[in-house]
Amino acid sequence: MRVFWVFLLLLLPVSLPAVTLEGRVVADDEPLAGVVVAAYPGLDFTVEPVMRSAPSDEDGSYRLELPPGSYALYGWSADQRQFAFCGRNPVNLKAATVWAGLQAISVAAATAIGYDDSYSAAIEGQVLNNGTPLAGATVYLYLDATEDFKGQGYRLSLPTAEDGYFRFDGLPESNYFLVVRQRGNGQRVGPVQAGDLFGVYPGNPLTARAGQLQQVELSVVAKLKGETDSETFGRATGPVLRGKVTDTSGQGVAGVHVFAYVDRVIGHQRPAAISTPTAADGQFIVNLPEPGTYYVGAREAYGDSPAPDELFGMYEVSADHGLTLEEGQKLDDLHIVVEPIAIY
């Protein structure tokens, strides 16, 4: 009989302690009440969320109890005219209590007009910052949300004009996720840092049909301080690499990124993880998404192929520059030497 009860106990579901997620929804730095915040398993908010909050209070605050994990947080006002998103999406919930703020933008519906190519589609629009046209922003089209809207996506626009205008021509019929970014450093790829502007289109995914030009409006908000980890670390749930980047004389090199690719031939895809710029002494931390083999190196710039004169170097201890890490493993004291790519 005792064995029976033990067996029965084993059959009971084991639930992990919930994480309390708290935060505030703001619009133009003012609290926004009445926004229902929903936690999604990924950045595609057209699927059923894992959980929804009660409408935000007068001070914009909301609260959710969720199992530990990674969630994208989006919110909508009751009239669907305000759309809010978290700059840290996806948010990694590990601690007992996590704070995550959302910033809201106004929603404007897309309009479709005729396009002179009946075999392809087009998207055009205007990027706004606090209602004012934003020049120099880049709009990114992603075909899905599986990679958390990172990298260059399917296509990226030319920098927006003075009137905030952008356009994509000759698109295959498809659903597109639109994201807009304007980095203070002028780069079109790379981490979105505190103070950079970014936005997610509330109508994602936008359906582009052949023979139609979709006209949209995209609003941006400023990335808040402390929201930059997800851009550089991905879903930081796996092993950790720590170490130092030096020049050939052993001197620490500041301001370079350490990257980890899952493919041995690097550069043919986005890295699986990349560090923030190294500290003054060359120290770095890379949080990897999961156990596995990674090909590791360091470079000065971010995105695209390394350029002549750029500082670059690979982890040289293994022949293929690879490292294999297990669940929860932390590897310290990696040393990577960088030197300029000298081809001239």
Added chain:
Amino acid sequence: MSVRSLNRLAAVLLIMAWLAGCVSGVSRLKLKDSVIESDVVWSGEVYIDGVVTVKKSGRLVIEPGTRIVFAPNDHDGDGIGDSELLVEGALVARGTAAEPIVFTSAAAQPKAADWKYLYLDFAREAEIDYIISEYAYSGLQVHFCRAKVTNSIFRHNVDGLRFSTVNLIATGNQMYDNRHGLRYEERRSEVSLHHNDIRDNEIGIFVVTKSDNLAHIEQNNITGSRQYNVKLGWQQPGDVTLPRNWWGTTDPTAIKESFFDQDRDASLGHVSAPEPLSGPVDLPDWESTPGL
């Protein structure tokens, strides 16, 4: 013939075969995944079944007449053989017209992509003269380094010669029966390609992306391509100029029709071929051509 006689004959044949190998003087080296970290010289036949990496500290010299034979294994099932020679240090592969250095497949019936490539990546030194590279995914890839490639043949590959972000001189070479004779992403490369014979490929020259029209590609024969003599990749909106080459014809319309560019896809740049030559370039002429 008795069993004893047969055994005796077999023994004699084995000894003769062994002696033949000794007399021919062909040394045979078999390599799996391995690393070269110091000065190494290859001669005879080198059989590679895996990835051989010449690290930064390594320097590989390959003597004339050497055959480097790659096992046609595709363990990862990507349709491309896994064996390769990767050079991050130094490579000096200097054959002769009479004794070229051959990089080839070990397959009985070889085909393109039996092996992966001869790959120069951040190489400290790269000199290639009179080699034949065949049945690879890429006969030769050159990236992030200075290299000189002369008098060589790249045939029966997916990509004959491929490069990006390099300082490259390529002259006196033949690229034929490849998917792409020459494939490149310019990416601020400093390139001089002249007196090369790029013929009978599916696509003669494939300009993938990031070309700022700075590569000097002139005084070449770019002929007989089964699809296009020049094709721009879908992310090459800039123009590409290829002056003073022989296109197999002097008819401007025919030359233009052998290009895949803005005339066929509005999002691409234009390919132009000013001052086309009226006849083929003679490859041996390059040594006496000043200023190129």
